Amino acid sequence: MMMLVTSNGSVYVLKISDVDKLSNSINDIFDFLGDNGTEQQKIDFTTEKLGLNYDKNLSNLEGYFLRVFENFGISLYKANNSDLSDWSNLKL
Amino acid sequence: MIRNFTSRILAVLFFIFFCFVSCEKDEVEPVVEESFFPRLKGAAITSKDLSSNPLAYRRLMDYLEKPIAKSTIGIELDTTFIRFIETDSYKSYTFKIKQDSLDRSRTLKNFVLTYVNDTIQIQQLVDYPVLESGALDMENIVSVRLFGDELLNPFTAKCSSGGPSYYQYEYQYCYPVYCSISGLHGPGEPCTIDGVQRGYTNCVTRWQTVFVDQGSCESITISDGNPSGGGGGANTPSDDDDNIIIIPANPTDPENPCPNNSLSEGGGDCMIVNDEPEDQLPDPVINELNNLIKKDTSFVKIKDVVNLMKTKTTDSVEYSLSLYKDLVGGEEFTKRRTTQLVRHKSLTSGYVNIGSFDFCNIHTHPLGTHGMFSFQDIVTLKTMHDSLN
Numbered sequence: 001m002m003m004l005v006t007s008n009g010s011v012y013v014l015k016i017s018d019v020d021k022l023s024n025s026i027n028d029i030f031d032f033l034g035d036n037g038t039e040q041q042k043i044d045f046t047t048e049k050l051g052l053n054y055d056k057n058l059s060n061l062e063g064y065f066l067r068v069f070e071n072f073g074i075s076l077y078k079a080n081n082s083d084l085s086d087w088s089n090l091k092l
Numbered sequence: 093m094i095r096n097f098t099s100r101i102l103a104v105l106f107f108i109f110f111c112f113v114s115c116e117k118d119e120v121e122p123v124v125e126e127s128f129f130p131r132l133k134g135a136a137i138t139s140k141d142l143s144s145n146p147l148a149y150r151r152l153m154d155y156l157e158k159p160i161a162k163s164t165i166g167i168e169l170d171t172t173f174i175r176f177i178e179t180d181s182y183k184s185y186t187f188k189i190k191q192d193s194l195d196r197s198r199t200l201k202n203f204v205l206t207y208v209n210d211t212i213q214i215q216q217l218v219d220y221p222v223l224e225s226g227a228l229d230m231e232n233i234v235s236v237r238l239f240g241d242e243l244l245n246p247f248t249a250k251c252s253s254g255g256p257s258y259y260q261y262e263y264q265y266c267y268p269v270y271c272s273i274s275g276l277h278g279p280g281e282p283c284t285i286d287g288v289q290r291g292y293t294n295c296v297t298r299w300q301t302v303f304v305d306q307g308s309c310e311s312i313t314i315s316d317g318n319p320s321g322g323g324g325g326a327n328t329p330s331d332d333d334d335n336i337i338i339i340p341a342n343p344t345d346p347e348n349p350c351p352n353n354s355l356s357e358g359g360g361d362c363m364i365v366n367d368e369p370e371d372q373l374p375d376p377v378i379n380e381l382n383n384l385i386k387k388d389t390s391f392v393k394i395k396d397v398v399n400l401m402k403t404k405t406t407d408s409v410e411y412s413l414s415l416y417k418d419l420v421g422g423e424e425f426t427k428r429r430t431t432q433l434v435r436h437k438s439l440t441s442g443y444v445n446i447g448s449f450d451f452c453n454i455h456t457h458p459l460g461t462h463g464m465f466s467f468q469d470i471v472t473l474k475t476m477h478d479s480l481n
């Protein structure tokens with residue numbers, strides 16, 4: 001799992017719910033980006049493009065993220081308190 | 093080169109690469125998982141209990157008054173043990189058909205009588221082949237729908253000529269089986285440090301869909317991909333979901349009864365159901381987080397790590413910490429890969445420990461970067477998963 005602490009104090013957890021879906025989705029993106037370039041270049045490129053779209057969706061980043069990665073086989077959780085004792089599974 | 097992208101990935105590509113205007117704003121709310129399957133209650137009843145449903149009771153009594161020999165199919169129902177299932181839209185009664193022991197050793201035969209909205213009657217003969225192990229072959233259920241008001245009288249079929257006049261299929265219902273030796277671990281994830289025990293996905297053929305419509309030949313006509321003999325429209329389930337009900341395939345045998353509020357899985361096991369199943373099932377990831385954080389008293393102190401990270405998000409570099417599983421005195425514990433937070437070179441550069449026991453990474457996205465996981469994070473998560481024991 002991956003835990004993220006953001007500058008506004010939010011704490012998120014990203015967890016794989018379906019590894020085959022995740023694998024296929026990532027590979028589809030790599031395929032889409034063609035035969036030139038290394039995998040890391042493709043990851044960097046996509047990370048940057050995604051970041052630009054995050055900029056346009058700052059008012060609802062969570063919703064944007066869930067929408068883009070709806071079928072990636074990953075699930076997003078958010079801590080409801082600073083005690084990390086209460087979590088929500090965020091959904092569209 | 094032509095690439096064959098699914099609609100799924102096209103949508104993602106659109107969002108990532110071509111979404112030049114602010115994309116639709118969906119409000120995010122934590123919600124309870126919607127289940128495609130109906131919420132149901134189940135019980136074992138006798139024919140007397142059926143009197144609470146006057147139509148079903150009358151039809152059954154009419155049937156029972158007939159000499160069995162005159163019954164056109166010659167089927168005799170065991171009315172001492174009826175599996176009753178109730179959902180918002182239907183009530184369903186499953187009877188075991190009386191069989192001799194030789195016949196039973198090959199097949200379990202059930203009769204399923206369903207009333208949709210207390211009016212529409214659906215009759216089905218359902219055969220479950222018996223496997224060599226004695227378990228039922230839930231993947232090869234044979235189900236035939238009978239038409240007409242009288243029970244078990246095929247000659248009352250309203251559409252006896254031509255092709256299929258019913259539509260149904262069974263399909264797999266899969267659910268994750270979590271192991272909970274330390275935390276909860278989903279399908280494929282190791283439960284023990286040696287990775288021998290893992291969570292897995294269990295699939296059972298449990299549900300069948302039945303097309304409800306029961307009128308003229310035209311309206312009964314259901315397409316199964318081939319034109320049917322009824323000459324009517326191709327009303328597939330996908331065209332009109334309102335006409336579909338989902339009935340659990342619930343093999344019923346008084347000799348091997350499942351408790352109330354449970355369904356038979358065909359191999360002797362029973363699956364507990366209840367009227368609010370989704371609400372009562374704990375989210376396994378939340379359980380895992382709670383186990384991870386609440387049991388975490390000595391080695392990691394995740395709350396302290398997170399609180400410390402919160403003070404570091406104004407720094408112009410990213411911080412991270414990787415956690416791994418370690419065996420201490422035969423017990424599995426979560427530990428830090430490094431005693432201190434790892435300070436990286438820039439706002440967005442990070443480093444994640446990848447290895448057989450490295451199951452978790454915590455990191456910051458500093459001020460000026462995005463308050464959400466990056467695509468790199470998602471790929472890294474996958475890499476971590478692949479390397480886990």
Ligand SMILES: [Zn+2]
Nearest residue numbers: 455465466469
């Ligand atoms: Zn990140």
